[in-house]
Amino acid sequence: MNATSPIIDLREVRYTVGGRVIFDGLDMQILPGQVTAVMGPSGTGKTTLLRLITGQATADAGSIDVGGVAVVGASRSQVYALRQRMGMLFQNGALLTDISVFENVAFPLREHTRLPERLIRQLVLTKLQAVGLRGAAGLMPAELSGGMARRVALARAIVMDPQILLYDEPFVGLDPISMGVILRLIRRFNDALGLTSIVVSHDVHEITAVADRVFLLSGGRVVAQGTPQELHDSPSDIVKQFVGGLADGPVPFHYPAPDYFEELLARDGGRFA
Amino acid sequence: MPSSLALDGGGDDWHLRIAGDWSARALAEVQIRLGDLPPSLAGTLTCDWSAAESPGIGPAWALLMRLEAIGGGRVRIQHVSPPRHVVFLEALRDRARTGIPADDAGPNGALARLGRWVLSRGDEAREFASFVGRIVAVLVRAVRRPRSWRLPSLTRHVHETGVTAIPIVCLIAFLISVIVAYLGSQQLRLFGAEIFVVDLIAIAVLREMGVLLTAIIVAGRSGSAFAAEIGAMQLNEEIDALRAMGMDPVELLVVPRILALTIALPLLTVIADATGLLGGGLLAHYQAHISWPQFADRLRAAIAPTTFWAGLIKAPVFAVLIAVVGTYRGMRVRESPRELGRQTTIAVVQSIFFVILADALFAVLFVRLGF
Numbered sequence: 059m060n061a062t063s064p065i066i067d068l069r070e071v072r073y074t075v076g077g078r079v080i081f082d083g084l085d086m087q088i089l090p091g092q093v094t095a096v097m098g099p100s101g102t103g104k105t106t107l108l109r110l111i112t113g114q115a116t117a118d119a120g121s122i123d124v125g126g127v128a129v130v131g132a133s134r135s136q137v138y139a140l141r142q143r144m145g146m147l148f149q150n151g152a153l154l155t156d157i158s159v160f161e162n163v164a165f166p167l168r169e170h171t172r173l174p175e176r177l178i179r180q181l182v183l184t185k186l187q188a189v190g191l192r193g194a195a196g197l198m199p200a201e202l203s204g205g206m207a208r209r210v211a212l213a214r215a216i217v218m219d220p221q222i223l224l225y226d227e228p229f230v231g232l233d234p235i236s237m238g239v240i241l242r243l244i245r246r247f248n249d250a251l252g253l254t255s256i257v258v259s260h261d262v263h264e265i266t267a268v269a270d271r272v273f274l275l276s277g278g279r280v281v282a283q284g285t286p287q288e289l290h291d292s293p294s295d296i297v298k299q300f301v302g303g304l305a306d307g308p309v310p311f312h313y314p315a316p317d318y319f320e321e322l323l324a325r326d327g328g329r330f331a
Numbered sequence: 332m333p334s335s336l337a338l339d340g341g342g343d344d345w346h347l348r349i350a351g352d353w354s355a356r357a358l359a360e361v362q363i364r365l366g367d368l369p370p371s372l373a374g375t376l377t378c379d380w381s382a383a384e385s386p387g388i389g390p391a392w393a394l395l396m397r398l399e400a401i402g403g404g405r406v407r408i409q410h411v412s413p414p415r416h417v418v419f420l421e422a423l424r425d426r427a428r429t430g431i432p433a434d435d436a437g438p439n440g441a442l443a444r445l446g447r448w449v450l451s452r453g454d455e456a457r458e459f460a461s462f463v464g465r466i467v468a469v470l471v472r473a474v475r476r477p478r479s480w481r482l483p484s485l486t487r488h489v490h491e492t493g494v495t496a497i498p499i500v501c502l503i504a505f506l507i508s509v510i511v512a513y514l515g516s517q518q519l520r521l522f523g524a525e526i527f528v529v530d531l532i533a534i535a536v537l538r539e540m541g542v543l544l545t546a547i548i549v550a551g552r553s554g555s556a557f558a559a560e561i562g563a564m565q566l567n568e569e570i571d572a573l574r575a576m577g578m579d580p581v582e583l584l585v586v587p588r589i590l591a592l593t594i595a596l597p598l599l600t601v602i603a604d605a606t607g608l609l610g611g612g613l614l615a616h617y618q619a620h621i622s623w624p625q626f627a628d629r630l631r632a633a634i635a636p637t638t639f640w641a642g643l644i645k646a647p648v649f650a651v652l653i654a655v656v657g658t659y660r661g662m663r664v665r666e667s668p669r670e671l672g673r674q675t676t677i678a679v680v681q682s683i684f685f686v687i688l689a690d691a692l693f694a695v696l697f698v699r700l701g702f
Binding site for chain 1: 422423563564567568569571572574575576577578579
């Protein structure tokens with residue numbers, strides 16, 4: 059694989075949940091070694107996209123290729139093997155609550171490898187040092203702040219030395235300091251460990267600071283892509299609405315509803331009866 | 332300027348000049364002016380809004396209603412420079428006259444509802460079957476790969492569901508068998524057959540009460556705990572995180588709990604049987620004056636070799652039912668904390684229901700087998 063061929067390649071992906079179309083004709087190529095941001099209004103399926111890439115959800119049609127493995131149609135054991143090459147950071151960290159910080163980071167090693175205890179200890183402490191929380195190794199997850207929990211989860215996500223790191227809304231509900239720390243860690247890990255990072259977020263400002271490339275999703279497909287600067291200068295209405303945070307535009311202010319007059323006049327309560 | 336209404340004209344051509352303050356604040360005054368209008372009108376009425384100051388929707392509506400009352404369909408109303416409220420209200424009224432098609436959300440009769448209910452049950456049954464299938468698959472894999480037995484997790488759950496439940500199980504088994512022995516000895520005394528209270532206790536405790544009471548207590552304690560623990564992990568995305576790390580939550584969380592309960596419940600049943608017999612024996616001793624050697628003799632005579640096993644054999648079955656229902660409910664928690672409480676409740680109710688249902692089936696089976 060040369061440097062320019064995508065490490066994650068989605069083509070014509072279609073995905074529906076209970077009759078609702080989430081993606082239809084989604085095309086996305088993610089290059090290795092880059093920080094790629096996926097943005098889009100709430101409810102456009104950004105998290106679902108990550109689930110498709112990790113094989114936790116299966117596309118109805120189209121192809122998803124991750125590091126040379128076709129995820130759609132892969133066997134269960136192939137998918138599990140693939141997941142070991144990926145790390146994922148969840149919105150709230152999703153640490154296991156009844157074991158300590160150290161054990162949380164050690165968990166994937168204990169599950170997937172048969173390394174001696176001494177080596178596990180060293181690996182875990184190295185990763186915790188990298189996120190600045192070696193001193194918190196003995197704490198329980200309940201004793202951590204939101205930002206710290208996310209950093210521990212980040213240490214856990216990289217403990218198996220993955221090739222791909224997925225971040226699901228890593229900035230939600232963080233104070234500016236923690237946010238800055240996470241931003242810096244995303245960039246640093248990506249460059250130092252030679253990772254490919256995918257960051258799902260709608261924090262336009264933070265994303266433009268860290269991403270090499272941005273995809274904007276809306277209505278089940280990619281509506282814009284490019285460098286943050288290109289997106290910023292884009293003449294497209296949807297991009298302008300999103301980047302500028304405008305209330306109405308291609309993404310309507312109003313949720314689809316029956317005619318206003320008819321709703322007001324509906325006899326016997328109409329559709330709410 | 333105070334609000335005013337000036338009606339002039341005659342025959343079938345009327346002219347109404349609306350002037351002054353027609354804002355919402357002037358509504359009381361407007362209503363007095365409206366009372367001054369004649370009780371009945373016919374023909375064409377032109378409403379001139381050009382002199383009205385900041386007309387509000389309330390006064391406008393009051394005027395239109397009043398005109399409707401006195402015109403009663405005999406008046407054709409035209410508006411000159413009407414405010415937008417008036418346009419809106421007129422449009423609303425026109426729509427109301429033409430009628431609105433009924434909102435069609437599909438059939439809603441009893442039959443349709445029954446149909447939807449059956450379909451949703453069918454979906455759930457399929458989901459439950461696939462859950463059970465995954466458990467079996469993990470167990471089959473575990474036979475070949477001893478590492479996936481997960482001893483630490485297993486021992487922890489045996490401790491939590493078994494060891495810590497001993498006091499409550501003992502207490503309940505003791506008290507219930509005292510009550511049964513007491514009621515039994517009261518009745519048997521009438522026939523001078525008090526010695527048979529030993530038979531009553533032995534058979535009731537060993538065959539039914541020991542295992543059934545234990546199962547119900549465990550369903551309340553551990554079935555709910557399983558649902559709540561796994562449900563909380565669902566809400567915290569821990570289950571998703573496990574999957575993303577390439578681990579199977581069924582292997583990691585569900586199977587150890589099922590195995591642990593299958594070990595713990597029979598052991599608890601033995602303890603419940605023992606304390607039950609002790610309670611019954613104490614009552615027989617002090618209330619019915621049956622000496623301990625007499626009690627032991629009668630006990631040996633009363634129980635067939637199968638009596639003890641007829642109770643104990645049910646314990647692992649009940650354990651699997653409770654654990655599968657509890658963990659399934661936990662895995663079903665999605666998105667909202669409210670769902671966590673709901674699923675936990677369902678876990679307890681359903682597992683107790685299944686335990687009693689299974690007990691009834693066992694009773695029928697044992698009668699057929701002469702067990």
